[in-house]
Amino acid sequence: MLAYILKRMLLIIPTFIGITIITFAVIQMAPGDPVALKMQSGERGIKSEAMAKTVIEKPRNLWGGEKPLPVQYALWMKRLVTLDFGESFKDHRPVIQKIAETLPITLTLNILTIIIIYLISVPLGIFSALHPKSVLDKFVTLGMFILYSLPAFWVATILIVYLGGADYLNWFPIVGFVSDGASELPWYGWGGNVAWHLVLPVVCLTYGGFAFLSRFSRATMLEVIRQDYIRTARAKGLPEWKVVYKHALRNTMIPLLTLMGTLLPALLGGSVIIEQIFSIPGMGRLSFESILARDYPTIMAIAAIDAFLTLISILLSDIMYVVVDPRITFEKG
Amino acid sequence: MVWHQFKKNRLALAGLAVVLLLFAVAIFASLLAPYSPTAYDLNSILMSPSKLHLLGTDDQGRDVLSRMIFGARISLSVGFVAVSIYIAIGILVGAVAGYYGGWIDIVISRIIEVMLCFPTFFLILAILAFVGPSIYNIMIVIGLTSWTGIARLVRGEFLRLKDQDYVAAARVSGASDRRIIFRHLLPNALAPVLVSASFGVASAILIESSLSFLGFGVPPYVPSWGGILSASREYMDVAWWMTIIPGVAIFLTITAYNLVGEGLRDAIDPRMRQ
Numbered sequence: 001m002l003a004y005i006l007k008r009m010l011l012i013i014p015t016f017i018g019i020t021i022i023t024f025a026v027i028q029m030a031p032g033d034p035v036a037l038k039m040q041s042g043e044r045g046i047k048s049e050a051m052a053k054t055v056i057e058k059p060r061n062l063w064g065g066e067k068p069l070p071v072q073y074a075l076w077m078k079r080l081v082t083l084d085f086g087e088s089f090k091d092h093r094p095v096i097q098k099i100a101e102t103l104p105i106t107l108t109l110n111i112l113t114i115i116i117i118y119l120i121s122v123p124l125g126i127f128s129a130l131h132p133k134s135v136l137d138k139f140v141t142l143g144m145f146i147l148y149s150l151p152a153f154w155v156a157t158i159l160i161v162y163l164g165g166a167d168y169l170n171w172f173p174i175v176g177f178v179s180d181g182a183s184e185l186p187w188y189g190w191g192g193n194v195a196w197h198l199v200l201p202v203v204c205l206t207y208g209g210f211a212f213l214s215r216f217s218r219a220t221m222l223e224v225i226r227q228d229y230i231r232t233a234r235a236k237g238l239p240e241w242k243v244v245y246k247h248a249l250r251n252t253m254i255p256l257l258t259l260m261g262t263l264l265p266a267l268l269g270g271s272v273i274i275e276q277i278f279s280i281p282g283m284g285r286l287s288f289e290s291i292l293a294r295d296y297p298t299i300m301a302i303a304a305i306d307a308f309l310t311l312i313s314i315l316l317s318d319i320m321y322v323v324v325d326p327r328i329t330f331e332k333g
Numbered sequence: 334m335v336w337h338q339f340k341k342n343r344l345a346l347a348g349l350a351v352v353l354l355l356f357a358v359a360i361f362a363s364l365l366a367p368y369s370p371t372a373y374d375l376n377s378i379l380m381s382p383s384k385l386h387l388l389g390t391d392d393q394g395r396d397v398l399s400r401m402i403f404g405a406r407i408s409l410s411v412g413f414v415a416v417s418i419y420i421a422i423g424i425l426v427g428a429v430a431g432y433y434g435g436w437i438d439i440v441i442s443r444i445i446e447v448m449l450c451f452p453t454f455f456l457i458l459a460i461l462a463f464v465g466p467s468i469y470n471i472m473i474v475i476g477l478t479s480w481t482g483i484a485r486l487v488r489g490e491f492l493r494l495k496d497q498d499y500v501a502a503a504r505v506s507g508a509s510d511r512r513i514i515f516r517h518l519l520p521n522a523l524a525p526v527l528v529s530a531s532f533g534v535a536s537a538i539l540i541e542s543s544l545s546f547l548g549f550g551v552p553p554y555v556p557s558w559g560g561i562l563s564a565s566r567e568y569m570d571v572a573w574w575m576t577i578i579p580g581v582a583i584f585l586t587i588t589a590y591n592l593v594g595e596g597l598r599d600a601i602d603p604r605m606r607q
Contacts, residue, residue, distance in 0.1 A: 015443060149587040154583065
C-alpha cells in the first residue's frame with residue numbers, strides 16, 4: 001500500500017507541470033505585451049521617461065523580458081516553486097501576500113459548503129434508497145432536481161433583495177465576510193458574526209450540489225443493498241437498522257468519499273460569482289477583480305494555486321480510497 | 334426502442350416540449366416579438382407589465398418581452414454550438430485514447446487530468462478577458478474547456494468495446510482504423526454521449542447567462558437573458574419583472590434540458606430505472 005501511495009504522489013509531478021504549462025499558455029494568449037498594455041492603461045501619471053522605464057523594467061523581470069518562450073517559462077517556474085509570484089500590476093503588493101489574505105476565506109467558505117452538502121444530501125439519498133418509490137423518495141428527487149436547475153446568481157440576487165434589503169426583510173448582512181470592528185468581540189462573537197455573514201452565500205453555493213450527491217448516494221446504496229452479504233446479514237436475523245447502518249452504510253461511503261476531491265474545482269469556480277455578488281473578500285473575488293484589471297501575475301498565481309489545491313484534494317481522496325477499502329489492489333496502480 | 338422508453342416518462346416529454354417550443358421562439362423571433370428588441374423609448378422606462386408591454390419595459394424603455402424572445406436565440410445558439418464543439422473534441426480525443434491505448438492513452442489521460450484540475454469557470458472568464466467577450470468567443474471558449482467529460486466517457490466505452498468479436502471481425506476483413514473507430518465502435522458508444530450532451534446544453538446556457546450577468550457576455554445592447562438580469566440589479570426594488578422573468582426563463586430552459594437528459598438516460602440505461 002505504501003508503494004502505491006508513493007507512486008500516486010509521484011504522479012502529481014507531471015500533472016502539476018501540465019498545469020503550469022496551460023497557465024503559462026493562457027497568459028500568452030493575452031493580446032499584445034502585458035507590459036505595453038499596462039503602460040496604456042493605468043499609469044497615466046508618469047511623465048519622465050526614466051520613470052516609465054523603471055515601470056517597464058519591473059514586470060519585464062517577471063516575464064524574462066525578450067527571451068524566448070521556453071526560457072520565460074523556465075524562469076517563471078523557478079519563481080513558482082519558491083512561491084514567488086511577483087508583484088500585482090494593480091497595487092504593486094506581492095501577489096503571494098494578496099493570496100495569503102484571501103485563501104483562508106475562500107477555503108472556509110468552500111469547506112463549509114462541502115460539509116453541508118454531505119450532511120444534507122447523503123442522509124436524504126440513503127433514505128430514498130431504503131424507501132424507493134415512496135412519496136418522500138419522489139418528493140426528494142423532484143425537489144433536488146428543481147434546486148439543481150436554479151441559477152445560483154439569480155437566487156443570490158433575489159435573496160439579497162428580500163432577505164438583506166432595506167425594502168423587505170433585513171435578516172442577513174449582504175456584504176463581506178465579517179462586520180467592521182468585529183475583531184473587538186470575543187471569539188464566539190466573532191465566529192457568530194462570520195456565520196451570520198456566511199448564511200446567504202453558503203445557501204447559494206450548497207443547494208446546487210444536493211441533487212448530484214443525493215442521487216449518487218441513492219444509487220450507491222441501492223447497489224450495495226442488493227449484495228449477497230446484505231442478504232446474509234438479514235438471513236442471520238440482524239435487526240434492519242444494524243444491516244443498514246453497520247453493514248451497508250460503510251460500503252456506500254467509499255465512493256462518496258472519493259467524490260469529495262472532484263467537488264472542489266466546481267465549487268472554486270462557483271464561488272467566483274457568489275463572492276463577487278456578496279462582496280466577500282476571498283480568492284474568488286480576487287480572481288474576478290484581477291481578471292477585470294488584467295493583473296496577469298495575480299491571475300497566473302490563482303490559476304496555479306486553484307489547480308494545485310484540486311490536485312491535492314484528488315490525491316487525498318485517492319489515498320483515502322485505498323485506505324478505507326482493502327479490496328482495492330495496489331499492483332495495478 | 335429508446336423512444337419507446339422515453340415517451341413513457343411524462344416529465345421528460347414535457348421537457349422535450351419546452352425545448353422544441355424554445356427553438357420555435359428562437360427561430361421565429363422576428364415574427365413573434367411585438368417590438369424591436371433594441372429600440373429604446375425614454376418616455377416609457379421601467380413600466381410594469383401592461384397590455385401595451387406584456388412583460389414591462391427596462392431601464393431604457395425597451396420591451397422586455399421582445400428582448401426575452403430574441404434572448405432565446407443567444408442562449409440556445411450558445412448552448413448548441415458550444416456543446417457541439419466539445420462533443421467533437423471529446424469524441425476524437427476519447428476515441429483515440431481508448432482505441433490505441435498504450436502511451437497515447439497515458440499521455441491523453443494525463444492531459445485530461447490536468448484540464449480537470451482547473452476550475453472551468455475561472456478559466457473561461459480569464460480567456461474571455463484576453464480574447465474579448467463576443468458570442469462566438471463564448472461558444473469557442475466553453476467548447477475548448479469542457480470536453481474532458483465526454484473524452485473520458487468515450488474512452489471508457491471504447492476500452493470496453495474494442496475487444497468484442499465484431500471489432501476483430503471488422504479488422505480481419507481489412508477495415509482501416511478510421512473505419513473501425515467511426516463506423517463500428519462510435520455508434521455503439523454514442524448513447525451516453527447523447528445523454529451527456531443534453532445536460533451539457535443546460536450547463537452551457539447557465540455559463541453563458543452567468544457570463545452576461547458578470548458583464549463578460551455579449552455586449553449590453555444585444556438582448557440576452559443574463560444581460561437583462563444583470564441590468565435589473567440596480568432597479569430591483571422598482572422593477573421586479575426585470576429580475577423574475579429572465580430568471581424564470583433560464584430556470585425553465587435548464588430544467589427542460591435536464592429533464593430530457595434524465596429521460597434519455599433512463600431510456601438508454603435500464604439499470605437506472607429502479
